[in-house]
Amino acid sequence: MLDPRTLTALALASGGAAIVIATRQGTRSGALAGLAVASLVILGLGPGALLPLAIFVLGAGALTRWGRARKEATGSAEADQGRRGVRHVLAKLGLPALLGICAILGAETHSLALAYVAAIAAAFADTAATETGPLVGGRVVRLQGFRLERASHGSLGGLSMAGVGAAALGALLIGWSAVITGLLHGGAQAAVAAAAGFAATMAESFIAGSSIGIRLGHFGRNMLVSIVAVALASAAAAWGWGRA
DSSP: OOOHHHHHHHHHHHHHHHHHHHTTSBOHHHHHHHHHHHHHHHHHHOGGGHHHHHHHHHHHHHHHHTTHHHHHHHTOSOSGGGOBOHHHHHHHHHHHHHHHHHHHTTOOHHHHHHHHHHHHHHHHHHHHHHHHHHHHOOOEEEEETTEEEEEOTTSTTOEEHHHHHHHHHHHHHHHHHHHHTTSSOSHHHHHHHHHHHHHHHHHHHHHHTSHHHHHHHHHHHHHHHHHHHHHHHHHHHHTTTTOO
């Protein structure tokens, strides 16, 4: 028998999926895949897992639509009006879903929760950097070989001060939201999760324009962000960082 908080979280997740479909932030199948992810993490990690996920899903949709005309003019806009499908959900939320399944199967939830928040922080930081940078403008650089070179907004691996700042704020917002819901306990855990997510986003940017990044493709690079974030958060937990 599910407790009232869990039932409420599941109902809210269903409402969120309906909003995604109604506002055309995602396809019907993408929204249902997102709802499946939300259900898994709620049932595995608890109702406190919903808010970080909701901030990412709805926030990413809003950021993608923000200033779309200008992004299209500069060639930095997402394809298909930024609508997310199943492939997008799997790329950025496949690993969080797996963490939810592990929790359902009885794995220790403390480290899983930290890894989960880090993965969501990385996903949101990546989107925030990508969608904010072209609108604010400023100099863009990227790593080519072992040196930095000038680049344009929307180019693979391009980084701007605005994008880096947006990534940091996005990661911190996800970490803070997990403390608010009780999924994480205290600022130290939030900081570890946010730092892991931010670091993963920066790492992806550094390799995006390399031969490895190009071979990985957009889907592979998004998966890489989650993997690196989870690995960093898990290592931090193993070393005892971010203890409640």
